């Protein structure tokens with residue numbers, strides 16, 4: 788990640804009265820660097836705890852909410868868990884096979900046009916799927932086993 792971007796995010800957080808301890812800076816850096824992985828609040832807490840012992844789930848939660856307010860991430864709930872996502876509108880494929888969430892970029896295609904024609908303003912689109920492209924690719928490598 789470019790440090791200029793991180794610095795701008797941290798400056799905005801400070802401006803909003805967020806107290807930036809070195810631990811919280813490490814947390815913000817981790818969240819921003821891993822945003823495309825759709826990690827859950829618990830996963831982020833678990834991973835950041837390895838380098839920042841003692842950081843609370845509540846700190847992670849409030850940091851996510853502030854980053855979402857600033858507009859650098861988006862959060863969504865899936866099966867009762869909060870997940871991090873990139874802020875722009877795209878399609879998230881939730882794979883029932885391996886549990887991961889994979890992004891699919893949306894152009895001004897049919898789904899988006901349909902939703903907009905209904906007067907809706909979608910903030911996230913999640914498709915629950917029996918499989919996902921990486922899962923299919925892995926199966927292909929195993930010789931097409933189903």
Ligand SMILES: [Zn+2]
Nearest residue numbers: 872873879890
């Ligand atoms: Zn996504």
